[in-house]
Each structure stands twice: as C-alpha cells, then as structure tokens.
Amino acid sequence: MTYLNMEETQLKASGALSTAKEIAGQPTLWKSIFERLVVDSKEISGFIDLVLQDAGKIILTGAGTSAYIGHSVEGAMQRKLGVTTVSVPTTHLVSHPQDYFQREVSTLLVSFARSGDSPESLAAVNLADSHIDRCFHLVITCNEQGGLAKYKAKEKSYVVLLPPQANDKSLAMTGSYSGMLLAAILLCDYRDVSAQRGVVDAIVDYGNQLLGRNVLGDIKGLAGLDFDRAVFLGSGPLFGTAMESHLKLQELTDGDVVCKNDSYLGFRHGPKAVVNERTLLVYYFSNNAKVLRYEKDLVEGMAIGKRPLKQVGISTVPIDGLSVDTLIVLGEGQVDAVPEEFLCVCFILFGQLLGLFKSLHLGLEPDSPSKSGAISRVVQGVKIYQT
Structure with a gap:
C-alpha cells in the first residue's frame, strides 16, 4: 500500500504511517460525514429548531486545534442561524467563565473535541451549566466513549458522533479537525443538509487535487x-x-x-x-x-x-x-x-x-514528533480548580 505517494513500509519505519494515512483518508471521510448527517438530519433539525426558539447566544468552543474550528464557522453560523455566535476556546472559558457566560441569556454551547476527554472540555460544559440558567449542548466529537459524548446536561443536548476513522490515532489532529469542521459548516444549513451535496463533491475534488x-x-x-x-x-x-x-x-x-x-x-x-x-x-x-x-x-x-x-x-x-x-x-x-x-x-x-x-x-517521527514529551495526544497535567 502507498499513502501520499510513499510506501507503507517506508512510512512505518519513519514513524509516519498513522499521520500519512489519516491525511490521505480525509476526502473519503468527508463523504462519510456528509452521508451520516443526511441520514440524521431530521433528528438534528428537531433539536436545533427547539433550541433556537429560546437561545439568544451560541458559543463555539474547543481546546487547541478544536478551538480553531469555531473561528472558521462563527461567521457562517451567525449569518445563517440569525443568533449571535462567538468562538471562545475552552481554555478561556475555564479560567474566566464569568466573562463569557450570562446567567439570564439562554445559550447553545457547541463543543468540538477529538477525544472528548481533555480536562478543559469537560470543565467547560460543567461551568456552562452552573453559570447559565438555560444552557443547551451540541457536542461534535470523534469518540463515542469520551467524557463529552457521555455528558449528562441539565437541558436538552445532542451528540454528533463522527465515523470511527475520524478519531485520529496520531498526535496531530488531521481528519478529526477537518471532519468536525465540515460537520459544523453543514449544520449551518441543518434544515437541508442534502442540498450541499454538490459543494461537498467539489471540496472532495479539491482535496484529491492537493493529494x-x-x-x-x-x-x-x-x-x-x-x-x-x-x-x-x-x-x-x-x-x-x-x-x-x-x-x-x-x-x-x-x-x-x-x-x-x-x-x-x-x-x-x-x-x-x-x-x-x-x-x-x-x-x-x-x-x-x-x-x-x-x-x-x-x-x-x-x-x-x-x-x-x-x-x-x-x-x-x-x-x-x-x-x-x-x-x-x-x-x-x-x-x-x-x-x-x-x-x-x-x-x-x-x-x-x-x-x-x-x-x-528534519528526521522526526510525525506520529509522535515531540522528543521531550512536552506535547501529547490528549493534554496532560491540567488541574481544574473548583470555584
């Protein structure tokens, strides 16, 4: 097998096999995500329609790579859903919840997470529920066993679970990032996801050209x-x-x-x-x-x-x-x-x-490039203080 025009044996020896496979597999993954959202569109629409009757604010959140999804989505989501939408990393929400959560403003918190187990992601949803009278949760994640996927919110919640191949095994988020990003963009047109088939086909074609x-x-x-x-x-x-x-x-x-x-x-x-x-x-x-x-x-x-x-x-x-x-x-x-x-x-x-x-x-191993162990697949060493 070859990935990115490199032999599998060569990639394995270089410590790059998982990263290469996950990058190369993204156009196929995007198709799978689109088809899954089409199948689930009625259920998703019911949830979002219900939330939008009350929500006065949408917060898009995640940590690190997952936080960047919000910066790409916030404009389209606000424009199409007609609700004030802001992107705020969980790393901001955890240290300064009082600056972003308003008790009297019903809020939809959209959480992005590959594993759903990072300390800040779990702390953010708990803080949202404690600081907002009515907080709805939409979780977009790649891990059905993660803490976010299993989180029990006090108000209505919905979990968009991506296909298993989106749950990258390598350190760097690749398919998980683009997959969650695509899901969020498609949900901006949640009432008719299937109408975006031609656009999805086009970006799949662009992706294949880059590959x-x-x-x-x-x-x-x-x-x-x-x-x-x-x-x-x-x-x-x-x-x-x-x-x-x-x-x-x-x-x-x-x-x-x-x-x-x-x-x-x-x-x-x-x-x-x-x-x-x-x-x-x-x-x-x-x-x-x-x-x-x-x-x-x-x-x-x-x-x-x-x-x-x-x-x-x-x-x-x-x-x-x-x-x-x-x-x-x-x-x-x-x-x-x-x-x-x-x-x-x-x-x-x-x-x-x-x-x-x-x-x-540079002679590094892309699947685990951190020689000192300073960075890891799921962040380590974060202590959450109770307020």
Missing part, C-alpha cells in the same frame, strides 16, 4: 527548503485555517519551525516584522472577489521591507498579476461557486502535508 502526485511533489519541495519560520495568512473563515496550519507545522516539527498566523489586513500592523530571509510565507486566498482585493494588496506590499525565502499561495480561482513564487490553483481554474467557509475544509490539507513532510525532512 495528487504533482502537488505532493511541490509541497515536499517546499518542506525541503531551509526555513525555520513560517507565516500563514487567511481572511474571514480562512483565518481559522491559518491558525490551524500554524499549529500543525509547529507541533509536527517539535518547535524547530516557529510559526505565526494572521489576517491579511492585520499582518500590516506590526506582525510583518517577523519576516526574514528564512521565512516561508503561505497565503490562503479567498474566492470572494471583494475579499481578494485586500489580499492582493498585501501581497503587493510584501515587496517593501525584508523579503521571505519563499511565498506560496493556495486558491480555487486564477489570480492575475500576483507576485508569488508558487500558486496552487485547484479546480482547474473554473469559476468557483463553493461558499468561502467550505474552502477551510480542503485548504487545511496543505498545512497538514507541509507539516508532515517538514517533520520527515
């Missing part, structure tokens, strides 16, 4: 460059993708590559100073023409000041007059009708692949 031999070769070549800094930029929902890419490359290289993320407009306000001749600069381009104007302006502005080692962009539309070293265009340059937030699901494959290949280039 194709030619693009894999390009990404592997980038990973072999001599950079020790990387910056990822994204606008709107793709800002969440930039955040997750930052974490993915940094954790898979055990911190040997120090990463940063920002929005295109935000990058001008000081953070641009991080760029030097050993920096890889990655642009996630929007397919929204109005947004793209701001993104192109930033790229043009990179001609002033220190130049990065390499600039690479990912887009689903051709972009005229763009000064980047490498532009990966998915969809064969056709007119793109995919809603912007769905691009987050497939674009993250670039960040995952870059992290995997850079990890291998």
